[in-house]
Amino acid sequence: MADQDIVTAVSRALEDGPERNFRETVDLAINLRDLDLNDPSKRIDESVVLPSGTGQETQIVVFAEGETALRAEDVADEVFGGDGLADLGGDDDDAKDLADKTDFFIAEEDMMQDVARHLGTILGPRGKMPTPLGLDEDVVETVNRMKNTVQLRSRDRRTFHTRVGAEDMDADDIADNIDVIVRRLEANLEKGPLNIDSIYVKTTMGPSVEVSA
Secondary structure (H helix, E strand, C coil), X not given: CCCHHHHHHHHHHXXXXXXXXXXXXXXXXXXXXXXCCCCHHHCCEEEEECCCCCCCCCCEEEECCHHHHHHHCCCCXXXXXXXXXXXXXXXXXXXXXXXXXXXXXXXEHHHHHHHHHHHHHHHCCCCCCCEEECCCCCHHHHHHHHCCEEEEECCCCCEEEEEEEECCCCHHHHHHHHHHHHHHHHHHCCCHHHHEEEEEEXXXXXXXXXXXX
C-alpha cells in the first residue's frame, strides 16, 4: 500500500483538476538532482509494470512469424511478419507514423536483427527498439504485461514525465502506481532518494501537486 502522503497528493490533484469533456490522464513529473545526465549511463531508462494499470489504451506492435504471429493477432494492435517489416522499412513516412503512435514494440529474437536493419534509424532515436521475445516466452502474456507498462526515460533532462493513471481511477490505485515508480527509482539511482529533488502529480489540464518526501 502506498504512503498516505502519496494518496493525499493524488486526491488533491484529482479534486483540483477542472472538468473537461475528455478523459484526462494522471501524470507524474520527477525532478532529479546531483546527476550528470550528459553521461548516458546516468540517465533513467526503465520499463515499469504498474500494479493498477495505466488507465489508458497502450498501443503495442509485434514483429513475429508463424504461430507466434497468429497468437499475437488476438492481443496486439498490429502484427508484422518478415515481408511486412521489409515493406515498412521501405516507407519512411509509414514507419514514422507507426513509431509515433505505438507505445511499445515486441519482436521475436530471431527478427531483432531485421528490425534493426529496416527500422533502427527510426525506432532507435525514439527509444522504441523492440523488447525481444524469447523462444520460451508467451507472446500473449508479454503483450498483456506491457499494456500495464510505462517507460521512464530522462534522456539528458533533469525533469521527466510519465503517466500513472487516469482521472476516473481510484486515488489509492494511482498512488500504488506512483509508489512502485518511486521505489524503482530509489533502488536504481546512484544516491537513491537523494537523487530525487521533487515529485509532482497532476491531471492533464490540472494544477501540479507536490508529493511530499
